[in-house]
Amino acid sequence: MAELFTLEDIWLERPGEKGATQVILGGITGGIAVARITCLVGASGSGKSTLLRLLNRLEDPTRGRIRLRGQELTAADPFELRRRVGLVLQTPVMLPGTVRENLSAGLRIRGQSLPDPERWLERVGLPVSMLDRDARELSGGEKQRIALARTLVPGPEVLLLDEVTSSLDAEAAAGIEQLIQQLGVPVIWVSHDLNQVRRLADRVYRLQAGQLTAEVSA
């Protein structure tokens, strides 16, 4: 099966306390195949969230290579790569301004406007009347839906989700799950919730002891 991401001996080290080096990722090797929903699991502190940041190039590994569909990430323009690889973080941070401004953020930075914000609100199951509300006044579930739509607007070819339902109540989480199942974009989803993983994942990878291994194949 074609690999979406290929990881070759990925190390990430950061300066620790008293001049020591803290190893965040210690030589991760493996591949993530193309699938509709891929869940990434592993113990707390195993580096799942950090790995997503590397895939979006918010950070680069200290050593090792990451490839997206065979192309090395460091060879790509970081701004274009981040458009292609959308990342939704665990805490949905709203940019200052209205919902409309949040939705169009990814296009405005490229000098474009968003012609159909209403369609995006409908796509994430929110009322059109919300468009001109202050985005920071929304509920947690609404913010997460806006964060999802905001990341989808520039048209990413893969979507990285970092525990996007962990801070939501069951109803809001179920809404997000349903939405993500209908996206039509390959999703790599970091999740702690094993029931959620069983419900949604087409493929599951476990990050453990420096190895990324396929745990369940669809």
Added chain:
Amino acid sequence: MSTTSLVFTLVFMLLVAGVSAWQKLDLEKDLLIGTLRAAVQLLAIGYVLLWVFKVESWPATLAILAVMLGVAGANAAKRGQGLPGVHARVLAAIVVAEVVTVGLMVVIRIIPATPRFLIPISGMVTGNAMVNAGLLLNRLKAEMNGRKGEVEVWLALGATPRQATAGVLKAAVKAAMIPSVDALKTVGLVQLPGMMTGQILAGASPLEAVKYQILIMYSLAAAAAVCSMLLGYLAVPLFFNRHAQLVR
């Protein structure tokens, strides 16, 4: 003011030392050093200015301006500790603020290009720009730290560091400008500024002193605006690496 009267001004410092000793603030040593330094530094610059104004020496005038700018740059850069390369940027911003504002005063003939005008006005402009630069760096660091999540959302969407920090920079520049804007609003109502007071005490007409004070206030506001915007523009890249990743 006679020399005897000047010596009597020490009574104020004795008052401060008394408060420090009474309240056990442990400031006596610093106060002694501060009192001596203030007197020595001011008397020294007084004699230097006396000579420079008399002979109208341009090398000496430029040397004095260079020392002012250098000290102001080094002092403001302390607020940017942890940002490699910040010192040169602070210095550049203060120098540009000084050249633009004082240069403009000379070009449009508000003041003559003589040491008697250039040195004291440059001192005020540079001092104000120094305070402004320090405030900007302080606030920029705090905003970058407090709004890291917002900056990373922009970056993750593919924004450039400048796009990602536009809101942060705006908040930092605005905060750094507040003292200058407040001073414009309250001058004459809350305080009579030092320069104006000095002129009046030296026997100048209050109206003449006011005219110069207006010039100073406007030029200080302009210097603060130029300094904070330029320094903000120059300092933002220090928070990122060449791959547009937030590193600080």
